[in-house]
Amino acid sequence: MLEQLMEAAKQGDTAEIKRLVGEQPELLTARRENGESPLMAAMYYGKPQAVELLLTLGVAVNVHEAAALGDGEYTAYLLQEAPEQLSAHNYDGWTPLHLAAFFGGEEAAAALIELGADVNARSANRMANTPLHAAVAGRKFHLAHLLLQRGADPNARQEGGWTALQQAAGNCDTYMARLLLDHGADPELAQDSGLTALAIAEMKGCDDIAALLRERGGAPS
8 A cells, every 4th residue: 555655645645645544554654665755755746735644644754854844853853863864865865955955944954054964965876966956956045055155065066067057057047046156156167068057058048147157257168
């Protein structure tokens, strides 16, 4: 029944979630062998009602999930019990700080950083990215700002040589691009295929970012 619950969580099918948990309450602590949970599935698939229901029903929450939920107090509490989880990677390669950054959990991110989380930690998956990349990918401006203030490298590269600024250009995210530039992002850096942030912005038709990058000395490909 776990796989049925996973699917219901991904679909946001709250009626099915209630039915399955009602028939088998132990599902609230069940996870796939790799550690993936229905709660995390609902979060990744953008099903807030399923997330809320699972929490209301009393689903088990680990450090990575607490960070993704943005619950700073509970994240800190769990880390008191298991401090080694501060830098641990979850089933798909993310640290708690990566998840807080991607999902917008500012309180959890602040708590993690205060406890010593590495703002430049690398994910243990093919993306090999940092929490700043995660914040930019999730378009979480306040998280990116927090990370940059706490020492995140604005020019760190992930898979393919992508920088956070190049990601922001690809997202046509002008506010994020300006934030990164203001904190030292180099507009002249190119990713592995040779494209700079300006070239990416031009390809995407992101005129505002392209103008900003030209103003800040960005080079074409």
